[in-house]
Amino acid sequence: xxMKRLFSSSHVFSSSSASSNLLxxxxxxxxxxxxxxxxxxxxxxxxxxxxxxxFDAECAKNAGFTDCLVPGMLVASLFPRIIAAxxxxxxxxxxxxxxxxxxxxxDEIIAEVQAVSIRQIKNKYIAxxxxxxxxxxxxxxxxxxxxAMLPSxxxxxxxxxxxxx
Amino acid sequence: xxMKRLFSSSHVFSSSSASSNLLxxxxxxxxxxxxxxxxxxxxxxxxxxxxxxxFDAECAKNAGFTDCLVPGMLVASLFPRIIAAxxxxxxxxxxxxxxxxxxxxxDEIIAEVQAVSIRQIKNKYIAxxxxxxxxxxxxxxxxxxxxAMLPSxxxxxxxxxxxxx
Numbered sequence: 001x002x003m004k005r006l007f008s009s010s011h012v013f014s015s016s017s018a019s020s021n022l023l024x025x026x027x028x029x030x031x032x033x034x035x036x037x038x039x040x041x042x043x044x045x046x047x048x049x050x051x052x053x054x055f056d057a058e059c060a061k062n063a064g065f066t067d068c069l070v071p072g073m074l075v076a077s078l079f080p081r082i083i084a085a086x087x088x089x090x091x092x093x094x095x096x097x098x099x100x101x102x103x104x105x106x107d108e109i110i111a112e113v114q115a116v117s118i119r120q121i122k123n124k125y126i127a128x129x130x131x132x133x134x135x136x137x138x139x140x141x142x143x144x145x146x147x148a149m150l151p152s153x154x155x156x157x158x159x160x161x162x163x164x165x
Numbered sequence: 166x167x168m169k170r171l172f173s174s175s176h177v178f179s180s181s182s183a184s185s186n187l188l189x190x191x192x193x194x195x196x197x198x199x200x201x202x203x204x205x206x207x208x209x210x211x212x213x214x215x216x217x218x219x220f221d222a223e224c225a226k227n228a229g230f231t232d233c234l235v236p237g238m239l240v241a242s243l244f245p246r247i248i249a250a251x252x253x254x255x256x257x258x259x260x261x262x263x264x265x266x267x268x269x270x271x272d273e274i275i276a277e278v279q280a281v282s283i284r285q286i287k288n289k290y291i292a293x294x295x296x297x298x299x300x301x302x303x304x305x306x307x308x309x310x311x312x313a314m315l316p317s318x319x320x321x322x323x324x325x326x327x328x329x330x
Contacts, residue, residue, distance in 0.1 A: 045207075047242040049245055049250075050250070050253075052254055059254050063256060073238060073245055073257075073260075077208075080216070080237070084215065085215070088215075094263045094264060095237075095262045097260045098258075151228070
């Protein structure tokens with residue numbers, strides 16, 4: 001529960017259990033986050049992105065949404081965060097993002113990064129990862145794929161458990 | 166010059182000139198930004214991405230870089246920012262990102278968004294955009310494509326000029 005108090009938005013950091021802490025094809029790394037108003041404001045100040053969809057409920061409703069949206073790139077930042085948390089020093093090579101459904105303030109989002117292929121090159125590993133964000137109650141909000149160069153297949157921090165599907 | 170003083174990092178907002186302020190195929194929208202240490206720290210606090218490549222020069226050098234990197238997603242945030250600045254209310258549909266070269270603190274980055282195709286659907290416009298970030302001295306650092314649903318082809322703010330290649 002300490003983790004939740006550390007961050008303004010609710011923030012659970014977990015991945016499912018498996019015998020070893022080595023990344024394997026099928027391994028799934030997860031993290032949940034609920035974005036708050038402060039996060040959206042912080043994103044706008046940092047990136048100077050002032051799209052009214054994120055701040056003007058009227059504008060968002062005129063565009064067909066029920067309220068202001070959390071910026072897609074802010075939600076998508078969960079992917080490099082998960083990769084780096086498990087593989088400090090990982091080099092982010094590419095990312096595709098399909099923003100399928102809006103994310104609103106207060107929605108609990110679960111980001112899932114799953115190893116699809118792993119290729120060793122010298123002392124590094126090129127991992128192709130499926131990257132999805134889903135709402136706690138199920139619908140897929142962001143879909144995509146990432147490629148990262150990992151310094152090792154050993155996952156940090158060791159107390160994390162990973163799933164193998 | 167007021168714009169530069171507004172933001173911690175140098176920040177020029179321009180696009181090239183053309184007769185009308187309507188987006189056309191070939192129109193290029195540009196924006197420059199130089200990222201500072203505060204931006205990288207702000208990104209990490211906002212996203213909880215603590216990849217040592219962004220903070221530990223030793224780790225970055227061991228990975229083959231000359232210094233700490235600016236996070237790729239922070240640099241890529243220039244794309245939705247440019248789209249929303251010219252088309253407030255634009256809906257970000259998709260983005261591909263290929264991180265080709267590292268970006269360091271102090272590098273002036275020029276983001277270019279160019280209309281590749283425009284399709285009208287009812288009273289909205291689906292624009293496919295080539296999205297590139299280049300360093301002031303030339304090399305391409307991020308390449309990709311975005312799709313956005315625009316409320317109109319008229320570009321805001323009117324005092325911006327656009328190029329047509």
